[in-house]
Amino acid sequence: MLESSISLLDEAVEVKNADPNDQVSALFHRAITKYEQNDKDAALEDLMAANQISEVGVDWKWKIYLLVGQIKLDLLDFQGYVDSLNAALKAGYDNQGKVDNARLLLERSRFGLGSTEGIRHELARLIDNEGVDTSHK
Numbered sequence: 001m002l003e004s005s006i007s008l009l010d011e012a013v014e015v016k017n018a019d020p021n022d023q024v025s026a027l028f029h030r031a032i033t034k035y036e037q038n039d040k041d042a043a044l045e046d047l048m049a050a051n052q053i054s055e056v057g058v059d060w061k062w063k064i065y066l067l068v069g070q071i072k073l074d075l076l077d078f079q080g081y082v083d084s085l086n087a088a089l090k091a092g093y094d095n096q097g098k099v100d101n102a103r104l105l106l107e108r109s110r111f112g113l114g115s116t117e118g119i120r121h122e123l124a125r126l127i128d129n130e131g132v133d134t135s136h137k
Contacts, residue, residue, distance in 0.1 A: 020055035027053075028063060040071050047071075061091040063127050066102070070123040073116065082106065098126050 018026065027050035034043040050056065051064050069084030085106045093099055105122050 020053050024050045024053050024056050024060045040075060044071055058092050062088050062093040066123055066127045070120060073119060102126055
């Protein structure tokens with residue numbers, strides 16, 4: 001128990017001392033790990049911490065908001081899911097194809113079109129999370 005606490009503390013210090021982009025990357029990937037371990041609340045905490053880093057770029061904001069949306073969907077927080085997708089769209093991501101797909105997904109969701117599993121799969125594709133599969137939760 002003590003060793004795992006020390007390891008977590010070392011990891012936190014490394015993240016805090018890293019370049020802002022590296023900080024966001026580390027928090028995002030740690031959130032995915034927690035999400036894969038079904039610790040959704042901890043994953044949300046890491047994502048919110050990553051989003052608070054002032055230098056976070058649009059590409060990271062896009063990924064963060066979409067993963068938050070996916071977690072909110074898993075938690076059956078439909079309004080949180082919609083808010084996250086709207087925030088992702090407002091972030092100014094420059095991949096027009098993905099933005100259009102996110103808008104379409106949001107509209108389909110508002111009208112109850114599509115299964116939760118289908119929405120989850122589409123969110124995973126939109127996140128473009130470097131090969132990490134978040135569609136199975």
